[in-house]
Amino acid sequence: MMALLLRDLRLSFRAGGGFGLGLGFFLLVAVLVPLGVGPEAGTLRLIAPGILWVGALLACLLSLDRMFALDHEDGSLDLLATSPLPLEGAVAIKACAHWLVTGLALTLVSPVLAVLLNLPPGAMPWLMLSLLTGTPALSVIGAFGAALTVGVKRGGLLLSLLVLPLYVPTLIFGAEVVRRGAAGDALSTPLALLAAITLGSLALLPFAAAAALRINLR
Incomplete structure (x- = not known):
């Protein structure tokens, strides 16, 4: 499992691997939004939680199509499916690698x-805590979407259409944690719901993604 994780991390850091793509997109969102809505401090403070979470969500979405597509093209996915490592474990490792190079970064x-x-x-600590809690769900949900579309030519648009509705609860509660943290309000409820979404995704979706991969590999 560690060898597979290190392999995926090395591929992510290579040219075209997608490591800098998410960070670059996140930076562009943070720079362009103030230029578009104006420099008023009150307006920016009001929209900052939602904008930051939307930027993080879309940045995670950018590299999802690479999660299984390259392995499918070179035959590595077939080897993973027949290896002693359960396919559910391989899905979890790939989702972990995606989170390390996108969500954690x-x-x-x-x-x-x-x-x-x-x-x-x-609000900065609450922003980091919400992203640290919620972005693993984005990676695991993305792994499920990538498994559904593996082998589909030009499946990036289809992947986005499948995954974005599943991202909405994480987006809502993640932004709400930051908004309440900035306002000094109680945030235990949205934070607990965000953690529940992540834990539920980690518990269920690797099995669903592995089942989808087995169907697509037949």
Whole structure:
């Protein structure tokens, strides 16, 4: 399992692997939104939680089509399906690799980009906590969508259409955690719901993704 994780991480850091793609997109969102809506501090503070979470969501979405497609093209996916490692474990490892190069990286740089959107300093820890809690769900849900569309030519648009509706609850509760943290309100409820979505996704979706892969490989 560790060898598969290291392999996917190495592929992600290579040219065209998608590591810098998500971070670059997240940076562009944080830079362009103030230019579009204006420099008013109150307006930026109001929309910052939603904009940051939308940017993180779309940044995670950009590299999902690479999760299984390259392995399917070179035959590695067939080897994984017949290896001693359960296919559910392989899906979980690939989702973990995707999270490390996207979700974790976005979490670490989010306070710097939040400054551009005038997010209050007191909300920075809650922004990082919400991303750290919610982005694993984005990767696992994305793995499920990528498994459904593996082998489909130009399946990127279809993947987006399948995955985006499933991302909506994570987006809502993640942005609500940041909004309440910025306002100083109680945030235990949205944070608990966000954690529940992530835990439920981690528990169920690797099995669903593995089943979809087995169907597509027949």
